[in-house]
Amino acid sequence: MRLRIDLHVHSSKSEDGCSTIAEIAESARERGLDGFAITDHDAPLIYGEACELSDELQLVVLPGIEVSTASGHILILDPRRDFRKGIGLSEALNGALSDGSVVIIPHPTDPLSHGIGEKLAEDAAKSGAIIESLNASTLNRFNASAQKLAERLSVPAVGGSDAHIAKAVGDAYTVVDSKGVDAESVLIAIKKGLTAPEGRQTRKSTSLETIFKRAKRRINIK
Ligand SMILES: [Zn+2]
Numbered sequence: 029m030r031l032r033i034d035l036h037v038h039s040s041k042s043e044d045g046c047s048t049i050a051e052i053a054e055s056a057r058e059r060g061l062d063g064f065a066i067t068d069h070d071a072p073l074i075y076g077e078a079c080e081l082s083d084e085l086q087l088v089v090l091p092g093i094e095v096s097t098a099s100g101h102i103l104i105l106d107p108r109r110d111f112r113k114g115i116g117l118s119e120a121l122n123g124a125l126s127d128g129s130v131v132i133i134p135h136p137t138d139p140l141s142h143g144i145g146e147k148l149a150e151d152a153a154k155s156g157a158i159i160e161s162l163n164a165s166t167l168n169r170f171n172a173s174a175q176k177l178a179e180r181l182s183v184p185a186v187g188g189s190d191a192h193i194a195k196a197v198g199d200a201y202t203v204v205d206s207k208g209v210d211a212e213s214v215l216i217a218i219k220k221g222l223t224a225p226e227g228r229q230t231r232k233s234t235s236l237e238t239i240f241k242r243a244k245r246r247i248n249i250k
């Protein structure tokens with residue numbers, strides 16, 4: 029079955045996003061998504077927690093993290109070890125792949141979003157990482173170059189919103205051809221490359237609202 033899953037969402041579980049996972053779930057449901065991955069910066073959502081949330085919210089919630097490696101960002105679905113901020117890219121990549129986690133290279137060619145760059149993305153893809161070729165929060169030209177990269181390397185491509193507020197969830201997402209409506213089946217399908225990115229860039233007004241809310245949140249936290 030074809031499930032619509034946003035594979036790149038930030039939440040208030042860390043200091044990163046502005047919306048709670050419940051708010052994200054409500055927005056996902058309104059947008060007709062079947063689920064989402066929580067990928068907060070350097071703060072993992074682990075498999076057991078994701079399964080509990082899936083039951084509670086009646087949506088597929090995938091475990092994840094966005095790791096700030098020394099070379100830029102990588103997404104790991106189903107992280108199974110500690111990935112400290114500033115970890116070497118190859119240490120994070122090799123560790124995650126040997127654990128059986130899914131590694132996604134987000135916004136690879138966008139330097140403003142800490143993309144790891146085309147050369148490192150190419151090396152990572154050759155090791156088994158997949159490419160985020162549609163990120164709703166980056167510029168169209170960076171998505172175009174990411175898409176070209178995935179095509180040139182013949183690696184699976186995925187999409188995600190990179191939302192930091194609930195309203196932006198599902199602006200981009202991945203259609204996953206999964207055997208079941210649960211985290212395990214979806215992760216297996218992603219590993220098999222049964223994915224297709226869909227969606228569009230987040231509206232300018234929503235991006236501005238995100239900037240404002242994140243700034244406000246940072247001030248309130250401190
Ligand atoms: Zn990022």
Ligand SMILES: [Zn+2]
Pocket residue numbers: 036038094190
């Ligand atoms: Zn992100």
